[in-house]
Amino acid sequence: MKQFRTIASSLALALGLSVGGPGATSADYQHLDDVIITFSLCVGNDCVNGESFGFDTLRLKENNLRIHFNDTSTSASFPTRDWRIVINDSGNGGSDYFAIEDSDSGRQVFRVDGGAPSNSLYVDSSGEVGVGTSTPVTEIHVVDGDSPTLRLEQNGSSGFTPQVFDLAANEANFFIRDVTNGSQLPLRIQPGADSNAFYIASNNNIGLGTASPDDNLHIIDSSDGYFGITLEDTGATGGTGSWRMVHGGQNTTFRISRAGSGLSELILYEGGNLTIGGTLTTAGSCSVGCDAVFEEGYELPSIEDHAEAMWTNRHLPNVGPTAEQGPMNISDKVGGILNELETAHIYIEQLHREQQASQAQIAYFEERLTRLEQN
Template sequence: MAAIILAAPVSLPQLAVADQVINDDLIVDGSTCIGTDCVNGESFSFDTLRLKENNTRINFTDTSSTASFPRTDWTLVANSSANGGGSYFAIQDDDRDRMPFLVEANAPQNALRIDDGGRLGLGTATPTTEIHSVDGDTPTLRLEQNGSSGFAPQIWDLAGNETNFFIRDASNGSRLPLRIQPGADTNALFINDDSRIGMGSANPDASLHIRDFGSNVGIRIEHAAVAEWDILVGETDGEFDIDDISTTGADFRFKTADALENNPWEFVHRVDNGLGINIATTPGGEFILSDTGDLRVTGTITSGGPTCAAGCDAVFDADYALPTMEEQAESMFAARHLPTVGPTSPDQPINLTEHMGNVLNELEKAHIFIAQLNERNKALEVELVESKQALQAELIASNAALEARLEQLEASMK
């Protein structure tokens, strides 16, 4: 049977007496209008096929009956059929009553475009990457977990503008946990395949590797309500500083061996659980603090000196109120400690510098008392030489008593 060729546009009448079945190919040489609102003399302009009525649909009904063949029915839908419904173009999955693809009326130019390289443009006719989004104010990608699978709802936004690129936690007050400003250096943040983090370095050699050429390379640790500390490497001589920024200068400073070839120092957590500070080239420690609080220093200890509130060397001044030996003894025995030294109690902290100054003050008093006793002894020796033989025994006994008293005093001073 030969094909039927229509040489003029076809406009189907609104009323048909019966279905027309064409048992051969249908070729229309012109344009075709299908629908109840097509009119005789329809103006097609450049349209080849027109659907014209108040509900326009193109349905694809798959009649496959074998289970292994695909057989989903699809419909191209133009606008909702409901009063007050939406204006859109959609592809509908008829078997599941879903519209996986829908374009609303008044969508902007190039709202969705796929170029000849498979690149997806959102708001652009010339996508330059696999997904290219263009907008006049903060183009954004939203990732929303809606709770439909039983997990808690959560919304994240990836966005960027002239101020920064950021990740926004839209479910929690639109907080911005990550922000990158325009102009940030290459490798400002880099994570390698060993999970090492580089800041300014694409080859991190430690868990956190910071590399910079600024005046001071470091880390600031800030408690917003309490304090701020800096950990820095200085640009001048490479010293390592730990600073409380509320104070001037470095609170802790560590330096390597300098141009004078001085030996570097080591801070060591010792096998005996103590802290050791020593020159790297020498065994043992110049300074060792044990885990029980014992301190050992191989050299001398020099402090800033006592305040000398008790007088220190002022005992030798003419206006110093030096007590008599009797007053000193009475005060000492009543207080059960040396007056200017103060009590010494077990397991109580002690200010070694002040304590030593006060001990030396008491020791100088004792030497003054010894000198006084020595003068008395000299006087007694003169009296013994000049005294009569009858009094010699008594003087000797008196001297012995004085010597015993002196020994007792010296013993109590030790």
């Protein structure tokens, strides 16, 4: 045995290796020069003489496979974190996986479980990432046989209320799913929708059918000459039904109608004419005081003063002048007309009393005259 150790020591020295001292039960070899292995290398308790490497250049072979990157930097200005490549759990019944471990924290920051499908994660030569595909055509390309999905989960670890949303697509639609609240789908886009079906400009204007909205909401429909807005109430309480606002068609009108009635409650024509199917009620007040003419203390002008103002100003005093062109305040105008109408009726009633008084006087004098003639 002593002779064997001497031969081993001589061989180690010839190879430039440092061996353990005499009496050591095992010896670590420290190589003081570069090592070049022409063929393959097997490391581990289960490597055997005549190992069949196939195309492997380096093989780790035993029941607990780890590669440890131990950074021994001591200066405060240098990074010192240790990393480890971990292959499978070491305990009975553990998991099969490949992982990269942050050894200082004991956390596996990257892991691939055994049995993962081909191209679970693929980065091509241009840096594009494929998930489920080896031919990504965008920065991130996700392929799956049924509704490829991106999940966004706030798990509450930072003290905020947990919430989960999914971003997904399939043959029926592209959608956002509110997983936390009953998997509702608040946003859906069906395949085949036109470009700019919904567009938000940099100034927050919204375009429907246009990429250049000129107002807060700008709607363009070039398919059939019509565009419409339907307001539908489907609530369980109160009245239900829907109303439609439609532009287009004959005379390029704008119409408001009760959906399904076949009737238009309001029609606005291109020239500005307006037709309604019922009565018109305004919320405007009578600025001149309509029924105030009947109130005690109201200073009603005399018929003569009223007539003078009317002929001088060439309009009824309480109606005001009417511009030949331009907007007209219908509520104020109608209120003034009502005031003038009520004033006129008071004048008529006054004249009627004067007429009755005159007729009574005429009848009195006629009677006196008749008596005088008889005498």
